Amino acid sequence: MADDTQTQQVTWTQLKEQAVSGELRMDPDLGAALHQRCEALLGELDALTRSAKQLAYLSGYGGLPSALDLKVKFEKKADGGGQHDADDSAVRRLEQHIEIVKLMRDTYAAAIGKLQQTDQSAAGEMNAHTEGVG
Numbered sequence: 319m320a321d322d323t324q325t326q327q328v329t330w331t332q333l334k335e336q337a338v339s340g341e342l343r344m345d346p347d348l349g350a351a352l353h354q355r356c357e358a359l360l361g362e363l364d365a366l367t368r369s370a371k372q373l374a375y376l377s378g379y380g381g382l383p384s385a386l387d388l389k390v391k392f393e394k395k396a397d398g399g400g401q402h403d404a405d406d407s408a409v410r411r412l413e414q415h416i417e418i419v420k421l422m423r424d425t426y427a428a429a430i431g432k433l434q435q436t437d438q439s440a441a442g443e444m445n446a447h448t449e450g451v452g
Contacts, residue, residue: 323414330421337428349430356423363416370396370408 336342344352373396379389394400397409405411 323411323418326418327414327421330418330425334421334425334428337425342425342429344426344429346430349426353423353426353430356419356426359419360416360423363412363419367409367412367416370412373408374398 333342374393376389376393379385391400395407397407398404399410400406405414
């Protein structure tokens with residue numbers, strides 16, 4: 319899973335750079351809709367992260383050593399990671415996805431901005447050339 323999120327992060331970072339440089343452009347309405355969806359998704363992921371953080375403090379497992387071991391294992395799975403991988407928790411995975419969605423959102427915003435700037439400058443040039451005509 320970590321490799322997939324790393325790949326996604328690299329991909330969206332490259333796309334964002336292309337959007338900032340003007341290589342990646344998109345229709346303003348489409349870009350705005352995608353940007354808005356990213357904002358909504360970020361809200362949902364933030365809520366899930368808060369819920370997962372609450373799972374880091376469990377109760378009701380009793381006093382048996384094996385029950386307490388399970389409790390600790392589940393708490394770490396929610397927030398804190400395991401012995402083999404500190405990123406192996408629900409909270410960390412959600413944070414990774416939040417980072418990717420933020421990159422997506424910023425990419426869409428940059429693609430819209432570049433497209434709008436290009437359209438405005440092209441319209442300005444066209445107006446300048448056609449003012450004397452007619």
